Amino acid sequence: MVHKTKIAIFFLFFLTILQAEHVWLVKFPHKDNHLLHIQKSFPLIDLLQHDYDQSSYVFLIPNNYLSDFTHFIHRLHGSFRIITNNPEKTWKKSQRRSKRWVPSDNPLDQTYYQHFLSYDEQQDWYNLLKTSLLTKKFIRSYTIGHTYENRTLTIIKILGHSHRRHQQRKYAIYIDGGMHAREWLSIGVANYILIQFLKLRKTNVKVREILYNFDIYMLPLMNPDGYEFSRHENRLWRKNRSPTPHSDYWNGDQSCYGIDLNRNFPYEWNNTIGASDHACSHSYRGPSPASENEVISVVNFLRQQQLSNQKFYAYFNLHAYGRFWLLPWTYSLSKKVSNYDELFNRSSKVVSSVMKKTYRVGQASRLLYPCTGTSIDFAATLMPHAMTFELSPMFKGLPMCFDQNKTLDDTCTVGFLTDPKEIEIDGTEIFNAIVEYMYSIIRDRCL
Numbered sequence: 056m057v058h059k060t061k062i063a064i065f066f067l068f069f070l071t072i073l074q075a076e077h078v079w080l081v082k083f084p085h086k087d088n089h090l091l092h093i094q095k096s097f098p099l100i101d102l103l104q105h106d107y108d109q110s111s112y113v114f115l116i117p118n119n120y121l122s123d124f125t126h127f128i129h130r131l132h133g134s135f136r137i138i139t140n141n142p143e144k145t146w147k148k149s150q151r152r153s154k155r156w157v158p159s160d161n162p163l164d165q166t167y168y169q170h171f172l173s174y175d176e177q178q179d180w181y182n183l184l185k186t187s188l189l190t191k192k193f194i195r196s197y198t199i200g201h202t203y204e205n206r207t208l209t210i211i212k213i214l215g216h217s218h219r220r221h222q223q224r225k226y227a228i229y230i231d232g233g234m235h236a237r238e239w240l241s242i243g244v245a246n247y248i249l250i251q252f253l254k255l256r257k258t259n260v261k262v263r264e265i266l267y268n269f270d271i272y273m274l275p276l277m278n279p280d281g282y283e284f285s286r287h288e289n290r291l292w293r294k295n296r297s298p299t300p301h302s303d304y305w306n307g308d309q310s311c312y313g314i315d316l317n318r319n320f321p322y323e324w325n326n327t328i329g330a331s332d333h334a335c336s337h338s339y340r341g342p343s344p345a346s347e348n349e350v351i352s353v354v355n356f357l358r359q360q361q362l363s364n365q366k367f368y369a370y371f372n373l374h375a376y377g378r379f380w381l382l383p384w385t386y387s388l389s390k391k392v393s394n395y396d397e398l399f400n401r402s403s404k405v406v407s408s409v410m411k412k413t414y415r416v417g418q419a420s421r422l423l424y425p426c427t428g429t430s431i432d433f434a435a436t437l438m439p440h441a442m443t444f445e446l447s448p449m450f451k452g453l454p455m456c457f458d459q460n461k462t463l464d465d466t467c468t469v470g471f472l473t474d475p476k477e478i479e480i481d482g483t484e485i486f487n488a489i490v491e492y493m494y495s496i497i498r499d500r501c502l
């Protein structure tokens with residue numbers, strides 16, 4: 056009996072070792088197309104952050120790549136630092152101080168954006184929005200589908216100002232967050248935006264003007280299965296939690312589950328640039344376009360609204376991190392959407408006026424890297440304005456780097472592991488940007 060337990064413990068330990076991933080900061084002496092090279096030789100490596108100008112990259116590296124990858128770096132005369140060899144432990148350590156969350160009766164209370172709510176808390180909050188006298192007249196909610204683990208996908212609609220009751224606005228805006236599980240900040244910021252639109256619907260001139268012209272649909276948490284997994288099992292999880300044909304590859308390595316929702320949208324899906332057809336990759340595109348419940352639910356919802364005489368006009372897609380304002384197309388380096396110059400000019404103006412010029416605006420494929428099956432590419436086939444924000448910590452995030460002396464270096468961070476304080480800081484910035492952007496469209500009479 057004792058013997059069996061020992062074997063079981065040893066086996067568990069062994070599995071944990073297999074599943075662990077490292078986060079490394081890698082630097083090369085020369086600018087080059089390192090990324091392409093790396094992705095070819097190490098298809099299951101996950102790029103978390105990069106700075107092409109500095110030739111520096113942050114990677115999430117599966118354990119069984121470590122020695123080959125080290126040789127590879129040395130061959131190119133590069134160097135690396137271990138940011139963490141146990142992200143989960145580092146994360147849990149930093150969380151010890153966090154207090155228990157207490158809900159409020161007021162659905163617009165700041166407590167709903169000062170914390171990273173769990174999926175259940177998020178659902179309870181939607182119910183409060185639907186029933187509270189403060190908000191119920193101004194919103195509708197839609198269950199657009201269920202996830203593989205049967206969590207509900209909920210869209211909240213903020214009703215525009217109407218002259219008549221139940222009148223639908225001609226145009227609509229769509230905003231989503233939480234597509235990638237580990238990007239918690241995008242969910243918090245979406246909740247913040249929802250609250251601000253409701254709070255300011257009457258009092259703020261620009262918000263009021265926007266709600267005279269648009270209804271706003273929000274899906275703050277698109278990937279609840281992945282999100283809950285990242286809360287409880289693996290903080291750096293990105294995909295959803297559907298099983299794949301390779302679910303037991305690498306002795307049940309957990310990364311062989313799940314599909315990257317932002318590679319699964321039914322547009323240029325089969326082009327496989329920057330999207331993987333390997334089930335164990337963090338950017339696995341799935342077995343077929345829109346194979347995932349989360350994706351097909353959104354696709355059907357957007358298409359149905361479009362058929363019901365309400366035109367989607369703009370889509371704001373929230374991710375973290377990197378401080379990028381990304382425009383379509385994502386799938387191609389050379390092709391541009393037909394109104395690209397207008398999108399670029401308008402976005403750049405907003406960055407100058409409300410974001411202290413610190414976001415970089417440009418085509419997603421050029422600023423980041425080309426990839427296929429993304430939600431903004433799909434949305435750009437339905438509506439004239441579609442863009443992704445890669446949010447970021449304004450202040451330095453949680454210290455993550457240990458140097459060779461095992462001392463903490465607080466200049467080195469992983470942007471996913473944000474402090475909840477960041478929600479309000481980034482939320483304010485992005486809310487102002489969206490308001491400014493939509494208001495400029497109304498002002499220019501571009502509708």
Ligand SMILES: *[C@@H]1O[C@H](CO)[C@@H](O)[C@H](O)[C@H]1NC(C)=O
Pocket residue numbers: 201205207
């Ligand atoms: C999924 O959840 C809904 C409630 O949200 C429930 O009615 C339904 O029975 C569940 N389905 C399964 C297969 O568990």
Ligand SMILES: *[C@@H]1O[C@H](CO)[C@@H](O)[C@H](O)[C@H]1NC(C)=O
Pocket residue numbers: 325343344
């Ligand atoms: C994707 O491309 C492959 C090879 O080009 C082809 O065999 C397959 O049918 C395509 N799949 C879809 C869904 O278009």
Ligand SMILES: *[C@@H]1O[C@H](CO)[C@@H](O)[C@H](O)[C@H]1NC(C)=O
Pocket residue numbers: 396397400
């Ligand atoms: C965008 O800005 C550039 C430079 O100011 C200008 O030449 C161009 O006409 C503008 N294009 C659009 C579509 O606004």
Ligand SMILES: *[C@@H]1O[C@H](CO)[C@@H](O)[C@H](O)[C@H]1NC(C)=O
Pocket residue numbers: 458459460
């Ligand atoms: C480690 O500590 C030694 C002695 O304090 C110091 O000289 C060295 O620069 C440190 N190494 C790093 C990478 O910080």
Ligand SMILES: [Zn+2]
Pocket residue numbers: 234235238374375
């Ligand atoms: Zn993302």
